[in-house]
Amino acid sequence: MTTLTNWPDLKRPGWPPNPERDGLYALYVGGALMARHWSAVRQFYTSVPGWPRGMSPFEASAFDFAGEILTPTQITEMLAAERERCLAAFHEHGERAKLGWNGSSSDEEKQYWRGALNTFQECCDEIRNLGDTP
Structure with a gap:
């Protein structure tokens, strides 16, 4: 379980730095990186290959935030x-x-x-x- 000291807003663990816009983020799960797409409309991390369903900010707060994944x-x-x-x-x-x-x-x-x-x-x-x- 994370110490919650690395989320962009410590008062809102599980939320990305810019929840008003879609983005791809990396989270640490047991030392491994996991990519999640944030949907600004749904306010939810949507599924990506290898993960059966989406994830709420509350569920995401159990993981360590690694950062935004930037496109070329x-x-x-x-x-x-x-x-x-x-x-x-x-x-x-x-x-x-x-x-x-x-x-x-x-x-x-x-x-x-x-x-x-x-x-x-x-x-x-x-x-x-x-x-x-x-």
């Missing part, structure tokens, strides 16, 4: 969003480098800021070219 599409979307956040962070640094270059009074300073701008652009290009695969 969800992983791709998460990676794309993370890359956009990285590019946004780099953009701010690039803007500062442009200001530094524009405010430079010597060739040495301009050379320094030009190098910073080139590095910024190369990093952004590499992030953009990572593609959709993890």
Whole structure:
């Protein structure tokens, strides 16, 4: 029996982290992983191959929560969003480098800021070219 310390909401053991949307979740049963599909409409874990019937949150609370099982599409979307956040962070640094270059009074300073701008652009290009695969 679980200690109920690993469910997303300890006040609602057996419930997934986002009960308002369908999802696939992994639960530990005696050290083995078991996949269960949560139906937001039925508020019930539905059957998957190898399990004869569905399971209520109360029944699921007897097991340890392992986490959400993500689809390849969800992983791709998460990676794309993370890359956009990285590019946004780099953009701010690039803007500062442009200001530094524009405010430079010597060739040495301009050379320094030009190098910073080139590095910024190369990093952004590499992030953009990572593609959709993890």
